[in-house]
Structures are given as structure tokens and as C-alpha cells.
Amino acid sequence: MDALIAIEEALRRLRSAARILPAQTVPLDEAFLRVLANDVHALLDVPHYDRAMLDGYAVKVEDIAHATREQPVELKVIATVGAGKMPEVRVTQGTAVRTMTGAPIAHGADAIVRFEYTKEVARGGERMVQVLRVVPKSEAIQEQGHDIGAGELLLAAGTELGAIEIAVLAAQGYDSVQVIQKPRVAIVATGSEVTPLGQMLQPGQLYNSNTPLIRALVTKAGGTAVVFPPVGDEPEKLKERLQEALTVCDILVTTGGVSVGDYDLTPMVLEQLGVKRLFWGVWMRPGTPVYAGTYEDRVVLSLSGNPAAAFVNSLVLLMPLLKMAVGQKDVLPTVKARLKNPPHKRQVKHTRFFAGNLVYLDNEWWIDVSGEHSSGVMTNFIGKTALARLDAEDELVEGTLVSVILL
Numbered sequence: 001m002d003a004l005i006a007i008e009e010a011l012r013r014l015r016s017a018a019r020i021l022p023a024q025t026v027p028l029d030e031a032f033l034r035v036l037a038n039d040v041h042a043l044l045d046v047p048h049y050d051r052a053m054l055d056g057y058a059v060k061v062e063d064i065a066h067a068t069r070e071q072p073v074e075l076k077v078i079a080t081v082g083a084g085k086m087p088e089v090r091v092t093q094g095t096a097v098r099t100m101t102g103a104p105i106a107h108g109a110d111a112i113v114r115f116e117y118t119k120e121v122a123r124g125g126e127r128m129v130q131v132l133r134v135v136p137k138s139e140a141i142q143e144q145g146h147d148i149g150a151g152e153l154l155l156a157a158g159t160e161l162g163a164i165e166i167a168v169l170a171a172q173g174y175d176s177v178q179v180i181q182k183p184r185v186a187i188v189a190t191g192s193e194v195t196p197l198g199q200m201l202q203p204g205q206l207y208n209s210n211t212p213l214i215r216a217l218v219t220k221a222g223g224t225a226v227v228f229p230p231v232g233d234e235p236e237k238l239k240e241r242l243q244e245a246l247t248v249c250d251i252l253v254t255t256g257g258v259s260v261g262d263y264d265l266t267p268m269v270l271e272q273l274g275v276k277r278l279f280w281g282v283w284m285r286p287g288t289p290v291y292a293g294t295y296e297d298r299v300v301l302s303l304s305g306n307p308a309a310a311f312v313n314s315l316v317l318l319m320p321l322l323k324m325a326v327g328q329k330d331v332l333p334t335v336k337a338r339l340k341n342p343p344h345k346r347q348v349k350h351t352r353f354f355a356g357n358l359v360y361l362d363n364e365w366w367i368d369v370s371g372e373h374s375s376g377v378m379t380n381f382i383g384k385t386a387l388a389r390l391d392a393e394d395e396l397v398e399g400t401l402v403s404v405i406l407l
């Protein structure tokens with residue numbers, strides 16, 4: 001291992017190495033949670049015409065300037081319009097158009113008086129409406145282009161397409177969109193004890209939980225996992241597997257074999273294959289001995305074998321790396337909360353992460369980190385909603401304000 005570097009420095013080095021992947025066009029129906037490759041501008045004014053926001057009468061406000069319940073103003077109803085059709089009539093002095101929510105406003109009208117403020121009456125076979133109160137100009141009219149105007153920036157490159165982003169694209173008539181390709185992440189677990197699921201465990205072995213862990217996180221982050229079987233601590237076999245994995249991915253993630261034991265071979269083998277080191281060792285616990293490097297335009301991230309360490313390494317380094325690969329900027333968002341039930345230690349030496357649950361108490365957010373925090377304990381993470389970050393200068397006491405990563 002090298003001299004340890006800070007998490008921010010590790011992220012800076014990953015950013016300098018991560019290239020943004022090429023774009024591809026996908027149907028809008030398949031664009032959910034993908035990331036936009038370029039800025040998208042509005043093609044249309046939305047709404048596309050002045051429209052009614054309430055069911056009522058389109059009127060001229062000057063006609064109803066003195067309307068009261070006692071002395072209503074009577075207007076002639078010259079048409080009824082619903083959404084989906086342009087009105088064919090014009091509102092002139094003394095007339096009104098019965099207008100449904102969403103319908104275009106008839107020319108000449110400058111306000112909608114909702115039905116509740118009116119009363120329809122028949123006068124010798126003519127439809128008339130009594131307006132019972134005054135409304136201001138533009139009442140209940142949404143002007144053409146009020147939401148967004150044609151040509152304006154709708155969504156910036158790097159935006160993740162959630163439900164609302166998909167909806168605004170659809171409102172513009174986009175039925176396909178250019179997104180960044182999904183990062184292909186090859187996953188190789190290493191360690192002679194690491195046994196694939198479905199095989200009988202022999203004494204001294206354990207099941208491979210890191211590959212499913214990372215596969216799930218990669219899927220959650222919008223990448224495509226390319227899973228390789230685990231490989232033992234034999235240099236030649238390891239070399240072969242890593243070489244193969246490097247050819248089919250944008251990012252290679254390995255687990256295990258990154259500390260200083262006799263069988264911790266991963267960094268050495270990677271470098272024999274031509275990987276150039278970005279770092280080996282980060283001020284973080286769990287997950288200190290994490291390694292990163294580059295191979296052509298790919299990034300390799302070798303995580304600690306301890307499942308809890310691999311998990312925290314993934315949250316703090318791999319998830320941000322996946323965001324970098326699709327051109328996102330805020331790669332490790334955090335919120336602040338106060339520490340609740342911290343472990344009984346005075347201070348932390350490295351940056352430390354504690355799994356916890358956010359709770360709202362006395363008008364503040366707290367993160368309750370009770371439980372056992374060890375890189376050998378996975379079950380403490382079950383159901384946890386957040387990860388508290390404590391740096392060396394933070395006091396490990398009740399109430400300390402800390403950064404929190406939401407899980």
C-alpha cells in the first residue's frame with residue numbers, strides 16, 4: 001500500500017481518469033433513469049395556446065367590471081368549447097364563451113369566470129349567463145409558453161431522467177432521446193476461499209457475497225454488470241481472468257487481495273497487465289486498502305474483500321465513478337445530521353463511516369448509528385438508510401453535526 005490519501009483526493013484522481021462514455025439514442029419509453037447526453041431545448045411553447053385553468057366563462061373583464069351578486073352582469077353565451085378544439089367564435093362586448101378546463105381561450109376574452117361565480121339563465125330562447133362578481137384580468141388563463149417557451153433550455157446534459165424529466169420531454173413531443181451509454185462494469189471477486197453460490201462449502205471457505213453486492217449497486221446506479229466467476233489467489237489464473245474482464249468493460253471492479261498479506265495479489269497482477277496506478281490506500285474505514293488504476297480508457301477499482309468494506313468502498317468511490325462516467329457532476333451528495341448513539345471512542349483516526357438510520361427529533365435530523373461497526377459485519381447494514389461520515393477533526397460524541405450519505 002502507498003501513503004494513504006484523502007477521499008476527496010481519491011475522487012479527484014478518479015475524475016481525472018474517468019472519460020464520459022459515448023451517447024446513444026433510446027426510445028423515450030426506455031429512457032427512465034438514463035442520463036442525458038446533451039442539452040435539450042424546448043421545441044414547443046407549453047402550453048401551446050392560451051388555455052383555461054378552470055371550468056367557466058371566457059369574458060371581457062371590462063364587461064363585468066361592476067358585477068355583483070345583487071346586480072349581476074348578463075352576457076350572451078355564444079358557444080361552448082372543450083379541450084381539444086380551437087373556438088370558432090370571438091368574444092365581443094356583451095358576450096361570453098362557455099369554456100372547459102384545458103380548452104383554448106376564445107379570441108377577445110381576457111379572463112375566465114368560474115362557474116361558481118355565475119348563473120346561466122334562458123331569455124326568450126337565448127342562453128344568457130349572469131356574472132355575479134368581478135374577476136381580474138387574466139384570471140384562470142394560462143398564457144401560451146407560460147410553462148416553457150420554444151427554444152428555451154429544457155434539460156441540461158448530465159440530467160438523470162426521472163419521471164418528471166420524462167414527462168417534460170413527452171410534453172415537447174420527443175419520442176426518443178440521446179443518453180449516455182450505460183457503463184459496463186465487469187465484476188471479479190478474488191480469493192481462494194471465495195465459493196460460487198450453488199457449490200458445497202468446504203472447511204475454510206465462504207460464499208461469494210461481494211459479486212451480488214456490487215452487481216446490485218451497479219444495477220441501481222444504471223450500469224450493466226458483467227459478472228465473472230470468482231478466481232483464487234493464483235497469479236496466472238488471476239491474470240487470465242482480469243485480462244479477460246478488462247476487454248469487455250468500461251470499469252473493472254475486483255474485490256479482495258488488496259491489503260498486504262502473502263496472497264494479496266490483485267494490484268501486482270493488474271500492474272503486470274499494464275494497469276497504471278491512481279492510488280492504493282485511502283483514509284477511510286472500512287475499506288482502507290482500496291486500489292484504483294487505469295487501463296487504456298478504462299478505470300479499475302479494486303475493493304477490499306471484507307463485504308462491509310467493499311460496500312462502503314462502493315458507496316464512496318464506485319457509485320461516484322459511475323456517475324462520472326455518465327457525465328454527472330454532483331457525484332457524492334451529502335446532507336447534514338447530528339450523531340446519535342455513537343460508538344464509545346473519543347475520536348476517529350481515519351475518515352470513518354457508520355451505517356445508521358435518519359430520525360427527526362426536536363426539529364432536527366439525527367443519524368442513529370447504534371450497532372456494531374466492523375468491516376467483518378454485514379448484517380448491521382440491513383435496513384439502514386444512511387451512512388454517517390466522521391473525519392479526524394469531528395468529535396465522536398452525541399450531537400456532532402456530520403455529513404451523511406443517503407443510501
Ligand SMILES: Nc1nc2c(c(=O)[nH]1)N[C@H]1C(S)=C(S)[C@@H](COP(=O)(O)OP(=O)(O)OC[C@H]3O[C@@H](n4cnc5c(N)ncnc54)[C@H](O)[C@@H]3O)O[C@H]1N2
Binds near residue numbers: 194264305307309
Ligand atoms: N497487516 C495488515 N493486514 C491487513 C491490513 C493492513 O493494513 N495490514 N488491512 C486490513 C484491512 S483494513 C482490510 S479491509 C482487509 C482487506 O483485505 P483484502 O482486501 O486483501 O481482502 P481479503 O483478505 O481478500 O479478504 C478479507 C475478508 O473478506 C472475505 N472475502 C473476500 N472476498 C469475499 C467475497 N467475494 N465474498 C465474501 N467474503 C469475501 C475474506 O474471506 C476475508 O475474510 O485487510 C486487512 N488486513
Ligand code: MOO
Binds near residue numbers: 285288304
Ligand atoms: O479498512 Mo478495513 O475495511 O477496515 O477492515
